[in-house]
Amino acid sequence: MTKNLNNPKSKFISFRWRILFLILTPLLLAIISTQLILWLVLQQSNNQQKKEFFENRREKIENYLKDAQEEGEKIISINRSAVSSQDINVQNLLIMERYFWYQMKYVSKIYQVYYSNEKGDWVAIKRDKTKYKSEKLFSEYRGEDTQGKFKEYELTENGQKKLPFKIIREGFNPHERPWYREAKQKKKFGWIKPYKFKESQNLGITLYQAVINPKNNQFEGVIGIDFNFSYLTEYLNDINVTSQEGKFFIIDCSSERSSFNIIAQSGQENKKDHSQFISSIQGKINEYCQKDNPKSTSFINQNNTVYMVSLNNIIALDDYSWLLIINLPNNYFMQEATGLMLSILLSGIFLSLIAVILALFASRKVSEPVTAITDAAAAIESENFQSLSLDKLQKIAQKNDELGGLAKVFLKMIKTIYQREESLKKQLENLENSHSDQSQFSLFADHEYIEQLIKKAQSLRHDNPKN
DSSP, X not given: OHHHHHOHHHHHHHHHHHHHHHHHHHHHHHHHHHHHHHHHHHHHHHHHXXXXXXXXXXXXXXXXXXXXXXXXXXXXXXXXXXXXXXSSOTTOHHHHHHHHHHHHTTOSSOOEEEEEETTOOEEEEEEOTTOTTOOOEEEEEEOGGGTTOEEEEEBOTTSOBOSSOEEEOTTOOGGGSHHHHHHHHHOSEEEEEEEEOXXXXXXXXXXXXXXXXXXXXXXXXXXXXXXXXXXXXXXXXXXOTTTTSOEEEEEEEOTTSSOEEEEEESOGGGHHHHHHHHHHTHHHHHHHHTOSOOOEEEEEEETTEEEEEEEEEOTTOOSOEEEEEEEEETTHHHHHTHHHHHHHHHHHHHHHHHHHHHHHHHHHHHHHHHHHHHHHHHHHHTTOGGGOOHHXXXXXXXXXXXXXXXXXXXXXXXXXXXXXXXHHHHHHHHHHHHHHHHHHHHHHHHHHHHHHHHHHHHHHHHHOSOO
């Protein structure tokens, strides 16, 4: 016990580290638990974000197609009513040209509006074939005064023709186009399934309206509206915020349900990669194309990649469907969240360091009173009252807690022990002084006794000389 009290630091260090452990453990556990909860929340948020991304893009494309359908059907309806009521004269191509120009000014998803009659005349207003939001419009015209040639003019903002014109559509015969033949046969409104446009060789779709003379009910020509799928491809690129990592496809299942065609895809520069991807899921595409109910959505995991395949009816056609395919890597949204995760990790390390510093400070504050009391006990044991730091004990005794009460008791004990020690010292000194006097008296008494014996012996010798 004496050894331990003479080395109080060993006890103090152990106690101080215990206090540090008790303070630091719950703090670190709280920080780690918070980090884990944040990580789980981030994972859940990532999954929700992925789902919302797919749904948002699907809705955007559906809305785009719906808007395109409404634009086309609205123009067809207006033109049909105008022709039936004879508000416009289909025989006057210049009036038709002006009429179409005015309509094209207020739409953005239509490639061109045109009219062709049984004579082979042609008038059309078209938009820049590469940009679906382009304000640049062109006029195409062929009549009796063009000697059978198709002339193209760029139009001003007011619809006036700019010179010079260009000769286009050589060898083009409107009567041979599928939309003209079908409109003449059915003599009504309808859609032509996707095909390649003669001029641009782009894939597209046509909405047609047969023009019937209200007087004799004879077929006179066709008003057509073309939707260029290059516009749809451009729109896919606009909404594909995943750069080169994500791929968007719109696939047309044929009416025979035995094949499919890619009608639009984002990122035309990666056609080879796109073809490989489509080939890898061709079986799944064929399976979806053969379904009776084209309204379905599915998530496919393949080679650590998430695919969403969504089937949607196209405009007013019931005999074929379009597939929307979004190919997105599983870790795409985790890459976006890397910065957030790094921030969470760094904040956890920072909070842990602060917790350690606070724990060290707190353990020191808690252990200081114990240290003072331990030092006092060691001083009492070694009877070194001069090394006692009564000021520290008195400060501790002023506290209204357990350590303050202990310090008060210790001060009283030190005072009592000190008084007893002083009293014992005085008693010991008195005892030592008394013992010294007795020793000196004893020595003096013995000396006198010896002298008396010597004198007595000498006297006896004088009294008996013979001896």
